[in-house]
Amino acid sequence: MTKIPYMVRLTNKNDRDSVYGTFGLYEWLIDCWLLYVKWLVRMTKIPYMNDHSGKFSSKGKTPWMEYNGKPIADSQFCIEYLKKEKEVDVNTLLNKDEISVAKAFQRLTEENLYWTMCIESFGGDVSAVSSIIPYTGLKLWLTVKFLQRVIKQETWGQGMGRHTPDEVWEIAVHDMTAISNFLGEKKFFMGDEPCEVDCVLFGMLVMIIYNMPGSKHQKFVTEELGNLVSYCERMKNKYWPDWNEKLLHSPTYKDDSDQIYWHKTENSAQS
Numbered sequence: 001m002t003k004i005p006y007m008v009r010l011t012n013k014n015d016r017d018s019v020y021g022t023f024g025l026y027e028w029l030i031d032c033w034l035l036y037v038k039w040l041v042r043m044t045k046i047p048y049m050n051d052h053s054g055k056f057s058s059k060g061k062t063p064w065m066e067y068n069g070k071p072i073a074d075s076q077f078c079i080e081y082l083k084k085e086k087e088v089d090v091n092t093l094l095n096k097d098e099i100s101v102a103k104a105f106q107r108l109t110e111e112n113l114y115w116t117m118c119i120e121s122f123g124g125d126v127s128a129v130s131s132i133i134p135y136t137g138l139k140l141w142l143t144v145k146f147l148q149r150v151i152k153q154e155t156w157g158q159g160m161g162r163h164t165p166d167e168v169w170e171i172a173v174h175d176m177t178a179i180s181n182f183l184g185e186k187k188f189f190m191g192d193e194p195c196e197v198d199c200v201l202f203g204m205l206v207m208i209i210y211n212m213p214g215s216k217h218q219k220f221v222t223e224e225l226g227n228l229v230s231y232c233e234r235m236k237n238k239y240w241p242d243w244n245e246k247l248l249h250s251p252t253y254k255d256d257s258d259q260i261y262w263h264k265t266e267n268s269a270q271s
């Protein structure tokens with residue numbers, strides 16, 4: 001079963017708030033921004049369902065969500081909307097300076113490091129990324145060609161694609177090292193308790209660790225930046241205890257399109 005995860009849809013079903021969406025991990029592509037939205041959903045214990053229809057947002061991007069029929073595009077706007085709607089503050093333990101630092105790291109990750117990852121995966125040898133896409137033959141070839149073309153245009157426009165491969169790698173090393181140095185020995189990025197930036201970092205780092213096999217990024221993180229690997233494990237254990245059983249290649253994987261996930265315990269992903 002192969003489905004491309006792209007949409008988070010929230011709606012009010014049977015007089016209950018429900019979130020409909022897909023969780024990239026359950027598929028072949030870990031969508032870092034979708035993990036960000038889903039984390040808030042799990043952290044705040046909003047019931048949700050996965051939707052595997054694979055639609056893009058009105059802005060032509062993923063993820064996006066629909067809440068009581070209102071479509072909201074872009075993970076950041078989804079998060080802001082949910083925070084307001086549910087009256088949750090996931091940064092309560094941070095002061096203004098810390099919130100600013102966290103935001104700067106969020107942007108470094110989403111707007112800079114991300115593009116180096118795109119170039120590493122699709123800019124040259126595509127055999128590694130092809131190995132995680134569960135298609136074969138023409139379908140695989142067309143998917144990879146399509147993604148290569150989109151990413152080439154986007155990275156040129158963004159600017160990262162105008163650098164040489166060595167320059168791109170230098171930028172990536174600086175970004176990943178900055179994240180690792182700031183995390184240091186802390187349990188979570190801003191201290192003992194997780195906050196919003198943790199989900200952004202987690203989403204991006206698990207893409208590196210699990211979705212970029214054999215890449216320079218993966219090698220660097222796993223071999224040189226061990227604190228990032230244990231950090232991801234901590235986040236995974238806390239919020240995604242069902243991670244392994246929901247993997248596409250896991251024997252326990254099943255289509256969960258009709259399932260409503262309810263979180264019964266504090267900060268737990270149990271459904």
Ligand SMILES: N[C@@H](CCC(=O)N[C@@H](CS)C(=O)NCC(=O)O)C(=O)O
Pocket residue numbers: 031032033060061062063073074075076150154
């Ligand atoms: N700022 C957006 C970024 C989302 C994004 O770039 N998503 C990628 C998938 S990981 C996408 O939709 N790419 C399709 C495209 O750019 O055409 C967000 O936070 O939701």
